[in-house]
Amino acid sequence: MSLSRADRQLAVLLRGCALLAAALVLLILLFLLKESWPVLQHIALIRFVTDASWHPVEGLYKLTPMLSATCYSTLGAVLLATPLGIASALFSRYYAPSLLAGCYRRLIELLAGIPSVVCGFWGLTTLAPLIGHLHPPGVSLLTGILVLTLMILPTVALTADSALAAVPAAYLRGAAALGLSRWGLIIGITLPAARSGITAGVMLAAGRAIGETMAMLMVAGNVVQQPHSLFDSVRTLTANIALEMAYATGDHRAALFVSGLALMFTVLLLVGTAELISRKRRYV
Amino acid sequence: MFKNALATMLIWLTAMMVSGVFVWLLSDILIPGLTHLSWAFLAEAPTNAGRSGGIGPIIISTLLILLVAMLTATPLSLATAVLLSEFTQHDSVVGRLVRGSLDVLAGVPSIVFGLFGNAFFCIYLGLGFSILSGGLTLACMVLPILIRTAEQGLQSAPNDYRLAAAALGMSRSATLVHLLLPSAAPALIAGLMLGIGRAVAETAALAFTSGYVDRMPDSLFDSGRALSVHIYDLSMNVAGGDTNAYSSALVLILLLLIINSVAMSLAKQWLHGSVVAYE
Numbered sequence: 001m002s003l004s005r006a007d008r009q010l011a012v013l014l015r016g017c018a019l020l021a022a023a024l025v026l027l028i029l030l031f032l033l034k035e036s037w038p039v040l041q042h043i044a045l046i047r048f049v050t051d052a053s054w055h056p057v058e059g060l061y062k063l064t065p066m067l068s069a070t071c072y073s074t075l076g077a078v079l080l081a082t083p084l085g086i087a088s089a090l091f092s093r094y095y096a097p098s099l100l101a102g103c104y105r106r107l108i109e110l111l112a113g114i115p116s117v118v119c120g121f122w123g124l125t126t127l128a129p130l131i132g133h134l135h136p137p138g139v140s141l142l143t144g145i146l147v148l149t150l151m152i153l154p155t156v157a158l159t160a161d162s163a164l165a166a167v168p169a170a171y172l173r174g175a176a177a178l179g180l181s182r183w184g185l186i187i188g189i190t191l192p193a194a195r196s197g198i199t200a201g202v203m204l205a206a207g208r209a210i211g212e213t214m215a216m217l218m219v220a221g222n223v224v225q226q227p228h229s230l231f232d233s234v235r236t237l238t239a240n241i242a243l244e245m246a247y248a249t250g251d252h253r254a255a256l257f258v259s260g261l262a263l264m265f266t267v268l269l270l271v272g273t274a275e276l277i278s279r280k281r282r283y284v
Numbered sequence: 285m286f287k288n289a290l291a292t293m294l295i296w297l298t299a300m301m302v303s304g305v306f307v308w309l310l311s312d313i314l315i316p317g318l319t320h321l322s323w324a325f326l327a328e329a330p331t332n333a334g335r336s337g338g339i340g341p342i343i344i345s346t347l348l349i350l351l352v353a354m355l356t357a358t359p360l361s362l363a364t365a366v367l368l369s370e371f372t373q374h375d376s377v378v379g380r381l382v383r384g385s386l387d388v389l390a391g392v393p394s395i396v397f398g399l400f401g402n403a404f405f406c407i408y409l410g411l412g413f414s415i416l417s418g419g420l421t422l423a424c425m426v427l428p429i430l431i432r433t434a435e436q437g438l439q440s441a442p443n444d445y446r447l448a449a450a451a452l453g454m455s456r457s458a459t460l461v462h463l464l465l466p467s468a469a470p471a472l473i474a475g476l477m478l479g480i481g482r483a484v485a486e487t488a489a490l491a492f493t494s495g496y497v498d499r500m501p502d503s504l505f506d507s508g509r510a511l512s513v514h515i516y517d518l519s520m521n522v523a524g525g526d527t528n529a530y531s532s533a534l535v536l537i538l539l540l541l542i543i544n545s546v547a548m549s550l551a552k553q554w555l556h557g558s559v560v561a562y563e
Contacts, residue, residue: 018378021361095292113481118536121533218519260399
């Protein structure tokens with residue numbers, strides 16, 4: 001069917017808008033590169049690891065303390081949120097009576113919608129003093145991990161829930177016919193069948209944890225140091241950018257953009273892998 | 285048998301724990317927040333770095349930032365979604381290119397949007413720390429959500445509509461305006477709601493684009509402090525700002541709820557006036 005003249009004009013307009021939307025990613029990448037170029041040009045990348053410390057004003061750019069803080073907090077949060085999130089999904093799918101399951105799912109959705117600054121504020125005023133009683137100073141890697149867990153748990157739970165929902169009903173009927181117990185059904189059939197969806201959800205959650213700024217800025221203490229215990233104060237890459245962007249100039253500013261670029265690539269790698277995994281999902 | 289019982293217990297325990305923490309968090313914010321909340325608090329300007337006074341100008345700035353973000357992002361995302369769903373084949377080159385780059389955009393952390401917004405809108409385009417820069421940065425951020433939901437909404441419109449409209453000799457644009465968009469309205473509104481929710485909750489991207497100034501903005505080129513930035517600033521940088529931070533956090537949560545319900549009722553009204561409601 002051929003398009004009328006007005007329709008053709010509309011199509012051109014739409015195409016223009018869509019290309020603009022698609023070009024945004026390139027624009028972001030371009031500007032991150034442009035801003036970090038001064039540092040990338042005359043400082044070898046290895047110096048972000050080998051320099052003595054992070055004193056950008058004196059030209060020292062060691063990023064490893066921030067990198068390890070980001071890694072540890074993400075790892076901790078993912079390790080805690082994965083079992084809790086999967087258990088939450090199993091609860092609303094197989095254990096709770098249907099009314100309760102609906103309420104619980106709604107609760108998880110509400111939890112997902114709580115702004116990160118509110119989570120951070122709660123961590124700072126409630127969680128940090130509690131942990132401070134246990135071992136001062138309270139604002140620490142552990143507090144960060146706990147708040148992050150709370151924030152990424154909904155991502156794991158909701159994606160696991162929809163992955164479980166997509167398991168074919170025939171599998172469940174087959175299991176019932178074989179007389180499997182509920183746990184036998186879950187561990188033997190539904191979890192393996194939903195594995196790729198759940199893994200993709202965990203990857204997305206990890207991406208969210210790495211990119212989270214406000215909560216970590218508020219509860220992790222912001223001391224630039226290599227953490228030796230869970231109770232040490234740390235500063236993540238994201239918190240570092242948020243703290244220093246306000247006054248950074250010249251090479252210092254460029255170094256912050258380099259860490260932003262590194263963050264973007266890490267998160268994209270995770271999101272991309274998640275996409276690949278969930279695309280491969282097939283039920284026979 | 286034992287394993288089964290143990291698993292049941294652990295899963296119920298997890299659910300109770302998660303609900304418990306949620307209630308704990310919410311009551312921790314709501315109860316201290318409610319004691320201090322009043323009309324004066326909503327209307328007055330902050331004084332003494334926010335320790336006393338209210339959040340009037342901050343609410344106005346937040347709403348202006350949201351307005352800029354949504355007015356920019358909505359037409360762009362609607363057009364993109366219409367193109368993806370109605371004017372291209374699902375696996376065409378353009379479709380795959382646009383979808384792929386939007387997937388990437390959706391994964392970009394908010395702090396990176398902040399860096400980009402600062403470099404592009406504030407400095408390169410010369411908008412400075414302003415409500416406009418903040419709003420445009422947020423528009424970039426919510427674009428993937430808006431497009432994804434709008435596209436899904438359009439795709440779920442029954443194909444019969446398209447066929448019947450073509451048989452009647454309606455142009456594509458008329459089909460779009462009179463049939464497809466009304467039938468996708470709930471999805472469009474839901475997407476808008478998700479986008480507003482994400483935008484109003486955002487802090488990191490706004491701190492270096494719309495700035496920290498807590499005065500009443502005179503124009504969109506003024507710096508304006510968003511509510512979330514206000515909460516951050518009060519709790520971290522202002523000693524003794526916690527009382528007002530609690531109330532601001534409460535207002536932020538209430539604002540999210542109000543936006544949610546207004547959007548829902550709008551969706552209902554829109555549906556009522558459309559052709560689809562009469563079938």
